[in-house]
Amino acid sequence: MLMLTHTWILREFLGTDRLSRDLLDIFVYNISPDILPIHEAITSDITHGIPRFRSLPRRYKKASFVQFHLLVDDIAHHGKIGKTAVRNFNPNSNGYTYVKGRPLIRPIMDFYKNIGKEIDYSYAA
Secondary structure, eight states: OHHHHHHHHHHHHHOHHHHHHTHHHHHHHHHGGGOOTTOTTOOHHHHSOSOTTOOOOGGGGGGHHHHHHHHHHHHHHHSSOOSSOOOSOOTTOOSHHHHHHHHHHHHHHHHHHHTTOOOOHHHHO
16 A cells, blocks of 8 residues: 555656656665565664755765655655654554555454454554
8 A cells, every 4th residue: 555655646746757757767766665575684764764855976866766755655654744754653643644544454453353363553554
């Protein structure tokens, strides 16, 4: 759901014409901060703790799309963009993703319960 939300926000922000021309870059820079399974030592705190408004060397100008991804994340997860990264998980956040996904939390918990595994609200969120 998060990637779908990111993709929708990016498509709306960039427009479909731009999206089709730069699809590969958008795909790579959109998901890069979220590819955490590469190594167990790489955590969301590391990939999402990057300063939002840091100047980038000209040589790495495409990294600005990673910064943009983090701004989209901030809206999707927290409902606002801050100067510093939010480091605490809040399942009751006002972020777009959590507001839209909130009706799914109880059914997810019930599904797990039906297969003999109890999960808490935070995990379901």
